[in-house]
Structure formats: structure tokens, C-alpha cells
Amino acid sequence: MTMAQTWKSDEGELIRVRTCGWSPPGDHPVGCGMFIYTDKDGKFVKVEGDPDHPISQGRLCPRCLAMKDFLESPDRIKYPMKRAKEDRGKDTWERITWDEALDILEAEVRKIWADYGPETIYLFQGTGREATLYAPPMAQACFKTPNCSFSMSGGSCYGPRTVVADFLLGAGYPELDYAAYFPDRYDDPRYEVPKYIILWGKSPLQSNPDGFYGHAIVDLMKRGSKLIVIDPRLTWLGSRAEYHLQLRPGTDAAIGLAMLNVVLGEDLYDHEFCENWVFGVDDLAERVADKTPEWAEEITWVPADVIRGAARAFATNAPSSIMWGLAIDTQQNGAQAGQSLLALAAICGYMDVPGGITLSLPSSFMGRWRFETAQFVEPETMAKRIDAKEDHPAYACGPFAHPDEVLTVMETEEPYAFHMAYFYATNPISPTVYAEPERWYNALMKMDFNAAQDCFMTPTIMGLCDLVLPVSGFAEHDGVVLPHFGRNTHFLGAMNAALDPGEARSDIEIDMLVGKRLNPEAWPWETAEEFFNAQIRTQYDWDFNDLRDMGVYQQNFEYRKYEKGLLRPDGEPGFNTPTGMIEVCSSIYDDFGEDELPYFMEPAMSPYSTPDLYEEYPLVLTTGGRDFVSFHSEHRQLPTLRNITPDPLVTINPKTAEKYGIKAGDFVCIENPLGKCVERARISNEVPERVIHATHGWWYPEEDGEFPNLFGTWKSNVNKLIPMYKVGKLGYGAPYKNVLAKIYKVDGYEAGNSDPAAYVAPASRGPESMTAGSPAALSYEAKHDGE
Numbered sequence: 001m002t003m004a005q006t007w008k009s010d011e012g013e014l015i016r017v018r019t020c021g022w023s024p025p026g027d028h029p030v031g032c033g034m035f036i037y038t039d040k041d042g043k044f045v046k047v048e049g050d051p052d053h054p055i056s057q058g059r060l061c062p063r064c065l066a067m068k069d070f071l072e073s074p075d076r077i078k079y080p081m082k083r084a085k086e087d088r089g090k091d092t093w094e095r096i097t098w099d100e101a102l103d104i105l106e107a108e109v110r111k112i113w114a115d116y117g118p119e120t121i122y123l124f125q126g127t128g129r130e131a132t133l134y135a136p137p138m139a140q141a142c143f144k145t146p147n148c149s150f151s152m153s154g155g156s157c158y159g160p161r162t163v164v165a166d167f168l169l170g171a172g173y174p175e176l177d178y179a180a181y182f183p184d185r186y187d188d189p190r191y192e193v194p195k196y197i198i199l200w201g202k203s204p205l206q207s208n209p210d211g212f213y214g215h216a217i218v219d220l221m222k223r224g225s226k227l228i229v230i231d232p233r234l235t236w237l238g239s240r241a242e243y244h245l246q247l248r249p250g251t252d253a254a255i256g257l258a259m260l261n262v263v264l265g266e267d268l269y270d271h272e273f274c275e276n277w278v279f280g281v282d283d284l285a286e287r288v289a290d291k292t293p294e295w296a297e298e299i300t301w302v303p304a305d306v307i308r309g310a311a312r313a314f315a316t317n318a319p320s321s322i323m324w325g326l327a328i329d330t331q332q333n334g335a336q337a338g339q340s341l342l343a344l345a346a347i348c349g350y351m352d353v354p355g356g357i358t359l360s361l362p363s364s365f366m367g368r369w370r371f372e373t374a375q376f377v378e379p380e381t382m383a384k385r386i387d388a389k390e391d392h393p394a395y396a397c398g399p400f401a402h403p404d405e406v407l408t409v410m411e412t413e414e415p416y417a418f419h420m421a422y423f424y425a426t427n428p429i430s431p432t433v434y435a436e437p438e439r440w441y442n443a444l445m446k447m448d449f450n451a452a453q454d455c456f457m458t459p460t461i462m463g464l465c466d467l468v469l470p471v472s473g474f475a476e477h478d479g480v481v482l483p484h485f486g487r488n489t490h491f492l493g494a495m496n497a498a499l500d501p502g503e504a505r506s507d508i509e510i511d512m513l514v515g516k517r518l519n520p521e522a523w524p525w526e527t528a529e530e531f532f533n534a535q536i537r538t539q540y541d542w543d544f545n546d547l548r549d550m551g552v553y554q555q556n557f558e559y560r561k562y563e564k565g566l567l568r569p570d571g572e573p574g575f576n577t578p579t580g581m582i583e584v585c586s587s588i589y590d591d592f593g594e595d596e597l598p599y600f601m602e603p604a605m606s607p608y609s610t611p612d613l614y615e616e617y618p619l620v621l622t623t624g625g626r627d628f629v630s631f632h633s634e635h636r637q638l639p640t641l642r643n644i645t646p647d648p649l650v651t652i653n654p655k656t657a658e659k660y661g662i663k664a665g666d667f668v669c670i671e672n673p674l675g676k677c678v679e680r681a682r683i684s685n686e687v688p689e690r691v692i693h694a695t696h697g698w699w700y701p702e703e704d705g706e707f708p709n710l711f712g713t714w715k716s717n718v719n720k721l722i723p724m725y726k727v728g729k730l731g732y733g734a735p736y737k738n739v740l741a742k743i744y745k746v747d748g749y750e751a752g753n754s755d756p757a758a759y760v761a762p763a764s765r766g767p768e769s770m771t772a773g774s775p776a777a778l779s780y781e782a783k784h785d786g787e
């Protein structure tokens with residue numbers, strides 16, 4: 001470890017600060033290495049990639065390259081602001097001091113505690129920005145409420161994948177082995193290049209998700225890895241794949257079962273690994289015996305020989321690997337799709353081997369503290385968490401409230417009314433987290449008090465909040481990047497402030513300010529540095545300043561940890577599951593009322609489960625494939641990035657476009673019984689004739705921010721077409737990427753507009769009939785039981 005200060009240097013006219021990127025602006029914990037240059041007055045000059053960073057090796061994506069736009073944006077929230085509750089939706093914000101802001105927040109929270117109880121405060125967290133780490137502690141240790149969650153219907157991002165991995169593997173987040181743990185990366189003698197990589201519902205070049213650096217796929221392709229892409233769109237990577245399984249959205253579990261049918265039926269699996277380390281292979285073989293590629297072809301629209309070829313290539317070329325993406329989460333059958341793909345990798349012997357899938361036990365850095373803050377919620381308050389435990393006992397094992405149930409509770413005020421919402425790095429009424437966003441908007445207007453901490457004025461803040469606290473950018477504050485949020489963390493990266501934050505503060509600094517007012521016992525640290533020192537010392541014998549000098553700390557890594565007792569807290573060999581083995585047939589799902597083996601369930605709204613709807617809405621709509629220049633609803637106000645993609649785009653096959661008289665660039669209304677939105681036509685063979693793809697996260701910061709327009713948030717809001725409460729028995733997954741829709745040409749974005757106050761859930765969409773335990777689900781169960 002070098003102790004000289006290496007992260008800040010004088011470069012003639014300029015000062016150079018080395019840092020690792022996280023948020024804001026939005027990003028997952030990828031931690032790309034970069035140098036930020038300022039002049040001697042501390043003014044931003046430029047940003048450059050750090051060639052010595054072991055993962056990103058000097059490469060940066062457009063969002064960091066556009067850092068100047070972010071730093072200088074006039075739309076940034078620069079100081080605390082308040083507004084009268086009666087003025088929600090009006091631009092009557094008033095600048096206040098931090099002291100006044102904290103006084104207001106403290107008084108409102110204490111009043112709600114006294115009048116209604118802490119459980120009536122709800123904290124909404126967004127996706128994995130730096131704030132995600134601190135959101136549960138903010139809820140539990142500042143507001144003393146157990147009601148906190150990431151509010152996609154069915155917690156449909158990352159949660160389903162990690163829960164399946166926890167239950168069946170007992171290990172963090174299974175990730176493609178791209179030599180990320182090794183300082184000399186692909187040249188490390190322990191490493192092997194995967195022969196095949198399955199990219200399953202993932203498009204990592206654009207998404208760099210959860211701590212995975214997307215360019216690594218290109219590195220591996222250059223070193224010989226071949227691709228199997230399972231995606232309804234023909235992506236850049238799909239066009240370079242050996243096998244592209246262009247499936248009907250939402251049918252991944254059927255693909256998984258058919259691939260298992262081939263590998264088990266043709267005896268292509270790793271017998272030795274299965275005998276020692278895999279539980280339930282015979283039961284699985286029985287389950288998939290009739291799930292042939294021909295069976296799957298009818299369901300998935302993927303030719304049987306492509307499924308068969310992909311399964312054989314994967315199983316007979318060791319080592320190979322799988323990356324699973326968001327599309328696994330965004331379907332109510334996703335837990336089973338996830339189970340089948342983990343089973344596929346397990347029976348082929350690709351877990352925790354060089355060039356396979358890396359596993360690790362969660363790190364205690366941050367992890368322990370995030371759990372321990374639950375102690376600040378009184379036990380009787382904890383018992384009031386809205387977690388849908390009757391319907392979803394598996395979900396209730398986790399740390400979060402159940403968002404679908406919370407919406408119903410907010411609407412019905414049974415068993416109690418909520419009184420306050422806190423938006424922590426989330427902009428849910430722009431088309432991002434919420435499905436049926438109008439219902440959420442109406443429910444949240446009822447709250448006595450709403451507040452947010454964010455770096456930009458958003459439709460959510462303008463429409464709903466009474467107080468907003470300003471968050472500094474990552475170039476303006478210190479922090480620690482934790483890839484995969486501690487679930488498979490190949491390095492810790494130092495985030496070093498290069499610029500003056502003005503009045504803005506980092507999320508952890510804000511939490512400490514609020515915490516010292518409301519619950520000082522939980523917040524003993526005076527500075528962010530003290531906080532990070534305390535966290536780092538849970539696992540290491542160095543501190544934050546050492547990390548700043550190292551830049552990046554790469555942890556030790558070993559393969560085949562299951563043989564060495566490194567995957568279980570008790571130090572015994574095996575996996576951290578009840579059987580000590582990878583459970584391709586779960587030993588615990590039965591307790592949750594779930595089938596212990598993977599199965600296929602037709603999407604709730606689909607050509608086959610709702611044929612009548614399909615007649616009127618003849619296209620399968622998938623949404624939200626990432627692009628390079630936005631992060632969900634973010635960056636729409638940054639000129640450099642907006643110029644690259646100025647409009648929301650719906651991708652339509654040329655034949656389909658011709659059928660409906662739609663030309664490239666036309667405004668297209670996408671509609672189903674739940675709602676409508678307008679995007680512009682992008683005509684491309686990327687999608688098959690029966691499928692369209694619509695981008696998500698669109699609002700228009702340049703438009704009038706006041707209600708009812710709210711920066712145009714209701715015009716291109718694709719989530720108005722997505723139903724709430726379509727989750728499976730484990731409580732996870734919802735159809736964000738598979739509903740039905742029709743399309744037609746319109747004159748402009750206005751045609752997609754709606755009035756949230758007038759929103760009534762249409763009876764014909766039949767959400768109740770498709771909820772777990774409902775008649776439709778039961779008829780499915782009857783069929784499924786007979787299989």
C-alpha cells in the first residue's frame with residue numbers, strides 16, 4: 001500500500017483529482033476511473049479516463065464525458081427549498097437555509113410520530129445510485145419507519161435475481177467472470193476466457209449494470225468468447241452472436257426449461273459436480289422431460305433448432321458463462337426463469353470456476369450497518385410493515401415493504417393511512433419506477449407532508465413535494481464505490497471531491513444532518529470521512545484516506561470456494577443453503593407455497609392468456625432497453641446528451657409500420673386498456689413483426705413544470721400501460737417488459753396526455769383476475785399441477 005498522496009496533483013495551470021464515478025448524475029456502482037481537472041480557482045476544466053484503472057482502463061461513457069453539462073445545468077437544485085402544501089404543482093419554491101430545512105423536516109416527522117406513529121412514513125428509494133446504500137438506514141435510523149422500498153411493482157429490479165440466488169445458491173450475485181478481481185485482469189494465470197457467454201435479457205454495453213463494466217464483453221469477444229443472446233431485439237451484440245434466441249417477451253422460463261431438457265436429456269451435464277454439489281437434479285430432469293425445444297418453440301416463437309443448438313454449444317464448451325439481466329426480473333414468471341438459468345449453469349459445472357460465474361459471500365462493508373439500523377425501529381412498529389406476508393411469505397423475509405401492497409394501503413387507508421412520503425433518489429411519476437403512475441400520484445397527493453433529496457427539479461418534486469434538499473454530484477463529494485452493492489464486489493473505489501459543492505451535500509452527509517436531529521444515537525459520526533472509516537474498519541485494517549491513495553482496492557479472490565469452506569459463514573464446504581448444495585429443486589419454496597421446481601407461466605396479458613385483448617391490442621410491447629445517453633429519467637435536460645437522442649423512440653418492424661401507415665419519425669400513440677403514451681417511430685428490423693419496443697423515463701424538462709403539465713410527464717409515460725400487482729407467489733416480478741398494445745399515428749406528444757385525477761383503472765384490463773391466487777392464476781395452477 002503506498003501512503004503518498006497520489007489522488008490530487010498539481011499539473012501546471014491545472015489541478016488533477018483522481019476519482020471513481022458513481023452518482024449523481026445517475027449510475028450504478030461501476031466506479032470507472034477518471035481524472036477531473038480544475039483551474040486554480042477550482043472551476044471545472046475537463047474530465048479524462050484513468051488508463052491505470054484496472055476495470056475501465058481509461059474508457060468512459062458519454063454520460064461522464066458530458067459532466068460539464070451536469071455541473072453547469074441551470075436546472076440543478078442548488079440549495080434547500082420549501083413550498084406551501086396548498087401550492088403542490090405550482091412553481092412557488094422558496095430558497096431557505098439548511099437550518100430552516102432541517103427544522104421543517106424535524107417538526108413534520110415528530111408531529112407524524114406523535115399523531116400517527118412512525119410506520120405512517122414511507123421512504124421511496126430509487127435504483128442503485130450511491131443513495132441506495134443509505135436509503136434503508138435513512139428510513140430506519142432517521143424516520144424510525146419499517147416502510148421503505150424500491151417501488152417498482154414486484155420489486156422488479158435486481159431483487160428477483162438476488163432473492164433467487166440467495167434461496168438457491170446462498171451466494172451474493174452470480175456474475176460473469178471477466179477477471180475483474182485480478183489486478184492484471186485477463187492475463188492472470190488463474191483466469192480462463194469463457195468459450196460461450198449467454199447474455200440473457202441483458203444489454204450490458206448500454207447498461208453497465210450493478211457494477212459490471214459493459215465493455216468487458218467486447219474485451220472477451222476479442223479474446224475468443226462467442227455469444228448466445230436471448231433477447232427479443234436484435235442488439236449490436238445479438239448481431240454478432242452465434243445464436244440469437246429472439247423470443248416473445250416474457251417467455252424466458254420456457255426457453256430455460258427447454259435448454260435444460262436438451263442438456264439433461266442428451267446427457268451433456270457435469271455428473272461429478274452434480275453428484276457432489278447439486279441438489280435435485282433427478283427431480284429437475286423429470287420436470288423438464290417433456291419440455292422439448294419443439295414445446296418451447298410454440299410458446300416462445302424461437303425455432304427449436306436454435307434453442308437446441310444454443311443449449312448444446314453452452315453445455316459442451318467448458319467453461320462457459322451466463323449474464324442475466326433486468327428482463328428476468330420484469331416478468332411475473334421471472335423467479336422461475338432465473339431458477340432455470342441458474343440450474344443450467346450449475347449442472348454444467350460453471351459455478352465459481354475460472355471463466356464461469358463468480359460467486360461471493362456478501363461483504364460486511366456497509367452490509368452489516370444497513371441491517372443493524374433496523375434496531376431503531378420499535379418491534380411493535382416493525383410488525384406493522386406493509387409487506388404482504390399473507391400472499392408472499394418469501395417476500396416478507398426481506399428487508400422491504402411490498403410496493404404493490406403499499407399502493408393499495410395508501411388508497412384504502414387500511415389497515416392505516418400513510419401521512420408522509422420521502423423520495424430518496426427516485427423520480428417515480430416520470431415514467432420510471434411506478435406502474436400505473438396516476439394511481440400513485442393521487443395516493444401521494446393525500447400525504448400531509450412530502451419531501452425529497454435530489455440534484456434536479458423533477459415532475460415528482462414539482463408535483464408532490466413540500467421540501468427539497470440539494471444533493472451534490474460525485475465530482476463534488478467524497479465516497480466509496482461498492483460494485484454490486486457488496487453482493488459480488490471486485491473492488492472498492494475511492495470517490496474524491498474535486499469541486500466545491502456549494503450548498504449541496506452528499507446523501508450520507510444529508511442523512512447525518514437529518515439523523516442528528518431525529519435520532520442522534522444512530523448517527524455518531526461528524527464527517528463523511530469518519531463514517532467511511534467506521535465502515536471500512538468492519539472488514540479491513542486501513543481507512544478511507546488509504547483508499548484515496550490506493551484509488552482502487554481489489555479484494556483477494558479464489559475459485560471453487562465451495563470446496564474450501566469459503567461460501568458459508570460456518571466455514572464448512574458447500575453452499576450457504578439448507579442442503580449445503582446448489583438447489584435446482586428448492587428445499588424451502590414449499591414453505592412459501594411455491595413450486596420447488598421451475599415452471600413456465602404464460603404472461604398475464606398476452607396473445608394466449610388474454611386472446612380477446614390480443615385481438616384489439618395485437619402487439620407485444622417490451623420497454624426500457626437502455627441507451628447510452630440517459631439513466632432512466634435523468635439527463636433529459638443536458639444538451640450534449642439530449643442532442644444525441646432528442647425524443648422517446650418506439651421501435652417498430654418495417655412490415656408492421658407499413659401495415660399501420662407509420663413512417664420513421666412519426667408520432668405514434670401506444671395504447672392498451674390501462675393507458676396510452678406517445679413516442680416517435682423508429683423503424684427497424686431489430687424487432688420482429690409482432691413485437692414493439694418503447695423507451696422509458698421520458699419527460700420534458702424544457703416544458704412548463706406546473707400542474708397539470710408537470711414537465712409533460714403524462715405524455716410519453718410508457719408505464720401508464722403497465723399494471724400493478726401481477727407478482728408471482730414469491731412476491732417478485734411484474735410485466736414491465738411484456739404487455740399488449742396497439743399503435744396508431746397521431747399529430748404530437750399531446751395525444752398521449754392524461755389527467756391523473758381522472759384516472760380510473762379500467763375494468764377490462766382484469767388485474768384482479770391475474771393476481772396470484774385469483775381465478776386466472778388458479779386455472780393456471782390447475783393446469784400446472786397436472787403437468
Ligand SMILES: Nc1nc2c(c(=O)[nH]1)N[C@H]1C(S)=C(S)[C@@H](COP(=O)(O)OP(=O)(O)OC[C@H]3O[C@@H](n4cnc5c(=O)[nH]c(N)nc54)[C@H](O)[C@@H]3O)O[C@H]1N2
Nearest residue numbers: 023024126127131157425426427432453623624632633696
Ligand atoms: N417501462 C419501464 N419502466 C422502468 C424500467 C423499464 O425497463 N421499463 N426500468 C426500471 C428500473 S430497472 C428501475 S431501477 C427504475 C429506476 O427508477 P428511479 O431510480 O426512480 O430513476 P429516476 O426516475 O431516474 O429517478 C432518480 C432520481 O434520483 C436523482 N438522483 C440521481 N443520482 C442521485 C443520487 O446519487 N442521490 C440522490 N439523492 N438523487 C439522485 C435523479 O435526479 C432522479 O430525479 O425504473 C424502472 N422503470
Ligand SMILES: Nc1nc2c(c(=O)[nH]1)N[C@H]1C(S)=C(S)[C@@H](COP(=O)(O)OP(=O)(O)OC[C@H]3O[C@@H](n4cnc5c(=O)[nH]c(N)nc54)[C@H](O)[C@@H]3O)O[C@H]1N2
Nearest residue numbers: 127201202203207209249250325326327626630631632737
Ligand atoms: N445508460 C443506462 N444504463 C443503465 C440504466 C439506464 O437507465 N441507462 N439503468 C440501470 C438499471 S436500474 C438497470 S436494472 C440496468 C438494466 O440493464 P440490463 O439488465 O442490460 O437490462 P435492459 O437494458 O433493460 O434490457 C436488456 C435487454 O433485455 C431485452 N428484453 C426485453 N424484454 C425481454 C424479455 O422478455 N426477455 C428477454 N430475455 N430479454 C428481453 C431488451 O431488448 C434489452 O436488450 O441498467 C442500468 N444501467
Ligand code: SF4
Nearest residue numbers: 021027032060061064
Ligand atoms: S459507466 Fe459511464 S456514467 Fe458510469 S462511471 Fe462509468 S463512465 Fe461514468
Ligand SMILES: [Mo]
Nearest residue numbers: 127157158326
Ligand atoms: Mo434497475
